[in-house]
Amino acid sequence: MKKMFTYEKKILIIMLLIAAIIAGFFVMSGCASVRRFGKTISSDFKNGLQREIIVYDAVGNELFRQAGKFDVDYSEERVLYDDEQGNRHVIYFKTGTVVINELE
Numbered sequence: 001m002k003k004m005f006t007y008e009k010k011i012l013i014i015m016l017l018i019a020a021i022i023a024g025f026f027v028m029s030g031c032a033s034v035r036r037f038g039k040t041i042s043s044d045f046k047n048g049l050q051r052e053i054i055v056y057d058a059v060g061n062e063l064f065r066q067a068g069k070f071d072v073d074y075s076e077e078r079v080l081y082d083d084e085q086g087n088r089h090v091i092y093f094k095t096g097t098v099v100i101n102e103l104e
Contacts, residue, residue, distance in 0.1 A: 043071055050103040058095045
């Protein structure tokens with residue numbers, strides 16, 4: 001008589017089931033990190049989210065405002081985004097503030 005599952009296969013199946021249960025718990029709990037991950041995936045597949053970008057100078061005067069569908073990348077000193085026409089924009093903000101609001 002043949003064995004259906006070896007010991008290693010049984011352990012692997014049990015581990016996969018435990019991982020699926022834990023992943024399901026996080027998805028069903030609606031925790032913030034899962035929502036952020038979902039937004040990231042949505043942005044990646046839909047070429048960005050509806051956003052508004054506002055740039056202020058050091059004293060709070062508005063210098064620039066643009067709304068549209070953007071996928072935004074940022075670092076400590078710059079914001080990089082491609083607009084709906086495929087034009088790349090880089091905003092350096094060492095002496096000002098950049099505010100990015102999601103509009104959806």
